Amino acid sequence: MTNKIVDSIQFSLQSRQLGATAFKSGNANLDHVLSLQFRVYYHALGDGLTTSVATVLLDQCLKLNTIFNESVITVENRDFEVQELAHLTLYNLLGILYYHTNDVVNAKKFLNKMLNVTFSKQIVSHNEDFITLLRLENLYYRGLLLTRDEGTSLYYTELLKILNKIPQTSEGQLHQYLYLISEFLTQNGKIKPSHILKSFKVTNPLTCLLSILSLDKLSEQDLDLNGIDGMFLSLGNKVLQNSKFPNANEINNPQLKQVHFFLQYYFKNCFHKNSSMGKEDKNKWHRFIIDSMGKTFRSTIVSKTAMIFFNLIDSRREAILNFVNIIKYTEKERELNHGIYKNIVSFIDSYAIILSSCSKSNDIEGIFNFQKTTTQLHNLLILFYKDYQFPLQQQQPLSNDIQMSTSTKLHLPKNVTTTLLQAWNTLYNCGKSNLPDIISGKLSEYLLNAMSLHTTNKQETVNLQFQFAYNLAQQNRIEQCITFLEDELLLSNQFCYKAWHLLALCYSTQEDKEKSYKIVNSALNAMLEVNDTPQEWSWKERWQLIQLKLTQLQLVEEIFGTVEALQMLEELFDLYNDLFDDSNELVIQQEAAIRKNILLRKEFLLQMIWLFAGNLYMKLGGEDGLKETSDAINEAKKIGKEFNNLNASILTGYMYMNRGESKKALKEFEKVLYYDDSNVEALIGFAGLVFPENLTDEEQDLEKYYKFNILPMNEDLEESTSESTTTPTIQTTQELIPKHSVSESIFVNEIDESAGIARLKFLLECSIMNSLEAYHSPDIWWYLALIYEKYQDKEYEKSLLNCIKFQENNPIRAFKYCNY
Known part of the structure; x- marks a missing residue:
């Protein structure tokens, strides 16, 4: 509150309106009463005020009431006014607590004491808003003491006498x-x-x-x-x-x-x-x-209405211009009001609304900057928490993250909680694709503050907890993510299947994939057992089930071998057909609702399945494997032009690499990099062409031996597939790159090769600065290390260490596949 001229009593009363817990009014009795009021509200307006808790609070209020009755203030000054206000607040609290202990007689007695008081003009002029709160609170509980019809009649008759305007x-x-x-x-x-x-x-x-x-x-x-x-x-x-x-x-x-x-x-x-x-x-x-x-x-209120309305009808520029007016008018009001925001919650809400619907593409030079606006919202929230002494969760050491997420719960009025939740969520959504924000821990800070707000919406709480766990996984904090999922989220939300999926992906980073495999199987079985009619599931539940099945197949391929995984493809396609049956009315309705989002369309998912199958066939190797890969790619492309995307080009590029057709492969990877220069699979494919890995004769003989053992050449398939796992590997894109001499070079001469390596270096370095997936890819760091070693760059050692670090925590599939 630096440089702010403010009445400490009025500020304390204003703080209570917002739900504050700590007060420094300068009057000990008022501070005591306001603290008791907070404790009553904490329970009564939160999860409920039980009889046992109400009895304890009632005893404390009665003791304070005795002190008030025995104290005498004869001087007609502000002290008397404050003492009277504190006593009247206490009457209401006693009435509320007697109501919650089922003592109707005493509840009416104390509520009527407050009702029958005639406030002096001086008290009303100084504390009008707080007195209105006491009267409205009194009315609400008097209504609860009556029958429903009597209470309804009371509210219709009396409410507008107490309050005739929107606060x-x-x-x-x-x-x-x-x-x-x-x-x-x-x-x-x-x-x-x-x-x-x-x-x-x-x-x-x-x-x-x-x-x-x-x-x-x-x-x-x-x-x-x-x-x-x-x-x-x-x-x-x-x-x-x-x-x-x-x-x-x-x-x-x-x-x-x-x-x-x-x-x-x-x-x-x-x-x-x-x-x-x-x-x-x-x-x-x-x-x-x-x-x-x-x-x-210069109406802030009209400008905010205009901003909300234009946002609703997708007139984004008009909405932004009105938001800019809101900032200008509000800051001017603050300047005239001794540095205090008159309606700071509404101001925070304005920021959250505009940022939740905009992006950097909506920047207006000299008028609106998206990144600057997110910083302003963060600073405004910090100021708000500081001024009203709310506990603020800031970036914490790694060991404290889990503890902080479940400790303090901030019980605030519903509209304030809703605004703050939206604000913290907006900051998270604005930064969740920003690599520096993810790595720095900023996103954890936003989510911790959102989770510290008490809300009765259980699904909202579960979603926040999942995003927090997901963010830990994205930060490569695998052990912390596992701990949080097992000890916090899944302990009380056993049917949160995306959390089970995330847990399985975290455990898949371990050398032994058995635990991950068991979790996936259990989650799949549970989803099918709990709801044996998949046609009634939500659209995202359908997606989650397919992604779980894909993870299961990936684990089967890793543990038992490629052939075993290929034999399960039929199950995958059958499941897809059951979940996305065109004859089911609910499926049709759900599909219509998400039609504009291509990335959630069932056709996009089917294409993903075909390309996944193509990947498996390619790992099988040989002419038959490559033919099946080509067929899978063609099936993916046949789904429709609308769904032809970079993923098909990537797999096509790797198929050409396996055939030794390097220039065709390069053309496919270049096509991808033209649209997405940070695409990890395309970058690794390009790097594999620049740095082909040649096997010695002995290594080629060993490779043929393992190929022979995974093919179904005999009846004992289980034995042959188990032998194929003698040399377990972590699933990486690099596995798709053939480890034999490439039949044709992609370079014309040494100068062309130097230019190609320079371009690859530039792309790889840009990718680890802009893409989380690239930053966490051991293959990206490996190829950077090769380049640095070739040119004796001092970054060689760091790149190699990062390669090893991220290889150790590399999941069987990307974490993004559980976030639906």
């Missing part, structure tokens, strides 16, 4: 009680928004918000918004007609600001779920927003 986003506890009352009135979506508005007898921004506030968790199918959009638009236009651009000594129309407060929530949570929304409806909202801009001056 700022940073007034989190007020929003929490509004959410709870909305949840009570709507009965979790059973009561339509139109009925709520009719029952209030007043249609204003607050009642509109209450009609939809608790419907955020309902799906599009369960949410009935027919006709409601027109009602909201009608309210907005009515307020807009009564507004005018303010003169120099005037402010923007407060009622128009309230409409836009409501619209921000409506657009973010309900607008996209309204199936009846047409192009004309969107055009009407567009006109309303543009007209609102014309009747306000």
